[in-house]
Amino acid sequence: xxxxxxxxxxxxxxxxxxxxxxxPDLVRAKRVFENNxxxxxxxxxxxxxGPSLSVPKLRRARTDKELESVIAYGIGGTxxxxxxxxxxxxxxxxxxxxxxxxxxxxPPLVQGDVSKGKRLFYDKGGCAACHTVxxxxxxxxxxxxxxxxxxxxAALRQSLAEPNADIVDGFVLVRAVxxxxxxxxxxxxxxxxxxxxxxxxxxxxxxxxxxALSELHEYPNESAMPSYETIFSEGELQDLVAYLxxxxxxx
Amino acid sequence: xxxxxxxxxxxxxxxxxxPYQRILNADQEPQNWLTYSRTYDGQHYSPLTELTxxxxxxxxxxxxxxxxxxDHFEATPIAVDGVLYVSEPPDTVLALDARTxxxxxxxxxxxxxDIHVCCGRVNRGVAILDNTVYVGTLDAHLIAxxxxxxxxQWDTKVADYTGGYALTGAPLAIDGKxxxxxxxxxxxxxxxxxxxxxxxxxxxxxxxxxxxxGETGHQTWPVDTWKTGGASAWVTGSYDPDLNxxxxxxxxxxPDWNPDGRPGDNLYSCSLLALDANTxxxxxxxxxxxxxxxxYDSTAVPILVDGVVRGQSRKLLAFANRNAFYxxxxxxxxxxxxxKPYSKxxxxxxxxxxxxPQVDPSMEPSETGTLVWPNLYGATNWFSPSYSPRTKLxxxxxxxxxxxxxxxxxxxxxxxxxxxxxxxxxxxxxxYGAVRALDALTGDLKWEFKLESPPWSGVLSTGGGxxxxxxMEGNFYALDALTGxxxxxxxxxxxxxxxxxxxxxxxxxxxxxxxxHALFVFGL
Numbered sequence: 001x002x003x004x005x006x007x008x009x010x011x012x013x014x015x016x017x018x019x020x021x022x023x024p025d026l027v028r029a030k031r032v033f034e035n036n037x038x039x040x041x042x043x044x045x046x047x048x049x050g051p052s053l054s055v056p057k058l059r060r061a062r063t064d065k066e067l068e069s070v071i072a073y074g075i076g077g078t079x080x081x082x083x084x085x086x087x088x089x090x091x092x093x094x095x096x097x098x099x100x101x102x103x104x105x106x107p108p109l110v111q112g113d114v115s116k117g118k119r120l121f122y123d124k125g126g127c128a129a130c131h132t133v134x135x136x137x138x139x140x141x142x143x144x145x146x147x148x149x150x151x152x153x154a155a156l157r158q159s160l161a162e163p164n165a166d167i168v169d170g171f172v173l174v175r176a177v178x179x180x181x182x183x184x185x186x187x188x189x190x191x192x193x194x195x196x197x198x199x200x201x202x203x204x205x206x207x208x209x210x211x212a213l214s215e216l217h218e219y220p221n222e223s224a225m226p227s228y229e230t231i232f233s234e235g236e237l238q239d240l241v242a243y244l245x246x247x248x249x250x251x
Numbered sequence: 252x253x254x255x256x257x258x259x260x261x262x263x264x265x266x267x268x269x270p271y272q273r274i275l276n277a278d279q280e281p282q283n284w285l286t287y288s289r290t291y292d293g294q295h296y297s298p299l300t301e302l303t304x305x306x307x308x309x310x311x312x313x314x315x316x317x318x319x320x321x322d323h324f325e326a327t328p329i330a331v332d333g334v335l336y337v338s339e340p341p342d343t344v345l346a347l348d349a350r351t352x353x354x355x356x357x358x359x360x361x362x363x364x365d366i367h368v369c370c371g372r373v374n375r376g377v378a379i380l381d382n383t384v385y386v387g388t389l390d391a392h393l394i395a396x397x398x399x400x401x402x403x404q405w406d407t408k409v410a411d412y413t414g415g416y417a418l419t420g421a422p423l424a425i426d427g428k429x430x431x432x433x434x435x436x437x438x439x440x441x442x443x444x445x446x447x448x449x450x451x452x453x454x455x456x457x458x459x460x461x462x463x464x465g466e467t468g469h470q471t472w473p474v475d476t477w478k479t480g481g482a483s484a485w486v487t488g489s490y491d492p493d494l495n496x497x498x499x500x501x502x503x504x505x506p507d508w509n510p511d512g513r514p515g516d517n518l519y520s521c522s523l524l525a526l527d528a529n530t531x532x533x534x535x536x537x538x539x540x541x542x543x544x545x546x547y548d549s550t551a552v553p554i555l556v557d558g559v560v561r562g563q564s565r566k567l568l569a570f571a572n573r574n575a576f577y578x579x580x581x582x583x584x585x586x587x588x589x590x591k592p593y594s595k596x597x598x599x600x601x602x603x604x605x606x607x608p609q610v611d612p613s614m615e616p617s618e619t620g621t622l623v624w625p626n627l628y629g630a631t632n633w634f635s636p637s638y639s640p641r642t643k644l645x646x647x648x649x650x651x652x653x654x655x656x657x658x659x660x661x662x663x664x665x666x667x668x669x670x671x672x673x674x675x676x677x678x679x680x681x682x683y684g685a686v687r688a689l690d691a692l693t694g695d696l697k698w699e700f701k702l703e704s705p706p707w708s709g710v711l712s713t714g715g716g717x718x719x720x721x722x723m724e725g726n727f728y729a730l731d732a733l734t735g736x737x738x739x740x741x742x743x744x745x746x747x748x749x750x751x752x753x754x755x756x757x758x759x760x761x762x763x764x765x766x767x768h769a770l771f772v773f774g775l
Contacts, residue, residue, distance in 0.1 A: 035618065191703065
């Protein structure tokens with residue numbers, strides 16, 4: 001009971017008036033959100049590995065019907081998984097909470113300079129040597145065309161400072177050594193029980209039968225990307241995060 | 252000429268006939284696959300010996316049949332004298348020329364849009380008896396089709412689909428009867444296993460898997476919870492003709508993840524039932540997971556084997572359970588003989604001497620999520636294990652995966668999802684799969700073949716000393732049955748939700764498997 005009180009107060013504060021929904025509903029809604037959504041979208045919905053939901057408009061969930069469909073069935077081709085199994089009542093509560101987050105959205109504080117960040121991205125950072133944005137850049141690391149819509153700014157900041165903290169699926173570094181002794185380093189693009197497909201930094205795809213390799217090493221905790229924490233100043237990191245946050249898949 | 256025509260006519264008539272005696276003596280015709288697990292003992296084994304470890308490397312695609320539905324193609328084909336009978340999702344039945352894959356007939360049934368299925372609009376296969384092919388449908392009808400042209404002979408409504416009742420498993424045809432178990436454990440159904448007259452479609456008996464008022468076991472359900480307690484029976488059972496007993500596994504109690512409203516053992520959920528084939532009366536039962544709260548359906552194919560246990564020759568039943576234990580029961584009495592884990596588990600501390608789990612209360616689903624092994628899909632699932640009488644090993648497709656189990660309040664409303672919780676699956680590198688070979692009489696691990704991710708494909712062992720399996724990365728592969736060493740593989744191009752079978756046509760052994768939206772047939 002003691003611990004419940006602040007939660008109620010917080011909800012009341014965040015969402016003073018949502019028509020047709022009672023306080024207990026809002027408390028339950030927040031709990032369901034924290035249990036199922038917070039690990040990606042942040043406990044306060046401001047984003048993390050997943051996008052911020054504290055925005056006035058969700059591009060994939062403009063209507064309540066779309067929102068329910070996104071929550072229940074996920075978004076194909078993204079990391080958003082389905083939550084249909086939570087049941088209709090929980091889905092309704094989640095819709096309530098996500099809409100409350102949107103209704104109380106305040107524009108994020110712009111701390112960095114987007115155009116400065118863009119220059120840093122292409123010049124000092126050399127980021128386009130490995131990342132694509134729209135038609136620009138070389139494809140080795142993840143495409144960043146809509147990374148601002150997929151990641152919160154804190155997660156972007158962390159990826160720049162600690163690239164090893166979160167290796168995206170499909171970008172695990174491997175080293176294959178062929179029977180002839182050739183070392184092939186690159187990104188594991190795909191694999192099955194018997195074969196592996198590797199993208200070399202040169203852009204060349206290689207494919208091997210696993211039983212034909214003399215060695216195969218995987219580095220699931222090691223990103224191909226260096227840390228930019230010491231390369232950039234704090235201000236430059238903020239500019240870069242501001243630029244990345246502005247990339248929303250719209251030309 | 253007249254005589255010749257008559258002879259041809261007679262031959263065709265005879266070749267299309269699958270009397271009960273043929274299924275009973277299936278081992279006399281290894282080129283065919285006459286019932287879901289090939290033989291009534293549920294062994295899912297092919298005695299064919301053409302393919303061996305010496306020549307399987309030369310296995311190649313013979314033909315492919317493509318379907319047009321987007322749901323998983325999970326059926327096990329039936330093979331009879333050069334014809335394959337197979338169901339494609341949702342409820343379409345095909346007869347294919349086993350030599351070429353060309354279609355002989357197709358029965359298409361319209362499925363209502365408002366059907367309730369938890370896990371895809373799937374159908375796992377058909378049964379054959381005499382000149383009739385039997386299929387259960389998603390709107391809970393059992394349909395009899397003429398095996399020669401696919402026309403409907405009878406159509407019996409088994410249950411009202413609007414209440415969440417559905418049929419997804421293959422029927423089991425025995426002497427004059429067609430048996431089928433109901434699906435719908437996530438919709439607040441009351442489960443049952445039915446027998447119908449194979450000629451007329453008239454119901455012969457029904458065994459309710461949750462006892463009604465006055466029946467033994469009814470007291471394991473408080474108040475009215477028995478009416479909506481689940482205990483489905485959606486995977487095809489096995490049959491011992493000598494004992495005249497049908498063995499059938501049952502599913503989870505409902506609501507799945509919130510057991511608070513149903514204190515008690517919740518009989519006969521998560522159990523193995525031995526039913527008298529003539530009357531449907533219960534001879535014995537064994538409950539693997541009393542008062543389940545993790546959706547560990549005991550719906551797998553029971554394997555009937557005979558063997559010597561502690562110096563005594565016994566009629567046994569082996570069961571690789573979703574709850575991560577491999578069980579050995581006496582199939583005459585239901586006596587628990589032994590159990591051994593074959594996969595990681597945390598939901599129980601272990602089993603006591605009677606086989607009852609010592610459930611760990613800290614592993615119950617919770618509002619904040621409880622990390623438990625295995626996840627709701629279990630250490631294995633509907634896809635068939637295989638027993639080889641040659642190696643005396645049971646081969647199981649194993650899923651090594653955990654998840655966070657959640658619990659929520661729920662109330663039963665007809666036709667609505669009734670689960671009281673859910674789970675967040677832990678995937679990625681933390682989950683994997685394997686084919687494991689277990690000593691049938693002890694459950695001891697003999698070998699394993701690791702898979703990149705938890706599989707949804709069953710296994711087939713063969714008289715040539717091979718084990719076939721499939722992976723979620725699309726690999727269809729052959730292993731040495733004694734060592735697990737990979738001998739051959741083929742990339743099918745889609746995740747495999749499949750049961751593998753074997754037949755022969757023109758004296759040549761074929762291996763059939765579904766993958767994605769196609770049926771692939773391989774041979775030398």
